[in-house]
Amino acid sequence: MSEKIIVVTxxxxxxxxxxxxxxNENSITKIIVIDDYDERKLKNIKDCSFIDYISYKNGVKEIGEQISKYDISAVLHIGANADVLIRDANIMFDLNYEHSKFYLNYCLEKKIPLIYASSSAIYGNSNNCVIENEFEDPHNVYAWSKWMFDKLVLNNIENYHSKVIGLRFFNIFGMGEFHKDKNASLPHRFYQFINENGFIDLFDREILRDYVWVEDVTQIIIDILFQDDWKNGIYNLGSGTPISHESLAQITTEIFVARQLKSSGDDLIKKIAMPENLLGSFQFFTKAENLEPRIAKYTANNKEKVKSYINELIDFHQ
Known part of the structure; x- marks a missing residue:
């Protein structure tokens, strides 16, 4: 692909x-950023190189008019409303389905690659996170909005004459999520709990989820963009190795104790009852199945990466 301009939503x-x-690390600086004007998020791109910034809140018509001024070579569609507590399907589907459909149609018309973020939320509490209809069980409107777009992509994929690849992100952790509040990754939340409250609130249910480091995720996206031998379709992007919430809490407390920030780990974890209103929409188990080997080579050793991340958070805030 010749160096033109890449859109990152x-x-x-x-x-x-x-x-x-x-x-930027790969010497790509001709980037158009599409997002909103949340001041907390803008700090994430303070040291980034890009050529334009467009608010998605202007709507797809305005976005289309603005990007039409550029010679776009690819769209990396990462943006979404990921607030699982939103119950208004019209709000969720407008951003996660209608906007995604706009980028798909744009890329197909221009014959340029579209790589987009799907979600493991589509699986709900299925025992098998496999990209097949029988294993998909969305539990909220966020998951349904992601499922709907995946279906649109898969139903027409044989007719695409450019690269269209969806990645079902599992639980991503890493630096740059400080603005996400309750939607931040659990490693980040557990770090916050100890740092701010002195202990971790842990639900009294067995919960195991698949975690993947953001550095691995972004490298995989770049590989897919520039390697021509990826088949169009949807791929799981996880580690294949779930970690329990209890294990994550123990990892976090052990690091705080080892670094002499807490004198003992005995009182750093407090179990609490899970609220009844979460039971029907909460994922208790995720594990990325049938990982593409080129994805799996990056995402292994997720527990060690979580440990590194907790230490990185401590170092950053000291």
Whole structure:
């Protein structure tokens, strides 16, 4: 692919800003960022190189008019409304389905690659996170909005004459998620709990989820963009190795004790009852199945990467 201009949606957010940094590290600076004007997120791209910034809140018509001024070579569609507590399907589907459909149609018309973020939320509490309809069980409107776009992509994929690849992100952690509040990764939340409250609130249910480091995620996206032998379709992007919430809490407390920030780990974890209103929409188990080997080579050793991340958070805030 000749160097033209790459669009990164959600570019000021957690994954998007890390993706721009990774592109910059690969000497790619002709980037258009599409996001909103949240001041907290803008800090993520303070040291990034890009050529324009467009608010998604202007709507797809305005976005289309603005990007039409440029020679776009690819769209990396990372942006989404990921607030699982939103119940208004119209709000969720407008941003996650209609905007995604706009980028798909744009890329197909221009015959340029579209790489987009799907979500493991589509699986709900399925025992098998496999990209097949029988294993997909969305539990909230966020998951349904992601499922709907995946279906649109898969239903027409044989007719595409350019690269269209969706990545079902599992639980991503890493630097740059400080603005996400309750939607931040659990390693980040557990770090915050101890740092701010002195202990971790842990639900009294067995919960195991698949975690993947943002550095691995962004490298995989760049590989897919520039390697021509990826088949169009949807791929799981996780580690294949779930970690329990309890294990994550123990990892976090052990690091605080080892670094002499806490004298004992005995009182750093407090179990609490899970609220009844979460039971029907909460994922208790995720594990990325059937990982593409080129993805799996990056995402292994996720527990060690979580440990490194907790230490990095401590170092950053000291």
């Amino acid at each position: 959600g570019g000021a957010g957690f994954v998007g800003s890390n993706l721009i940094k990774k592109l």
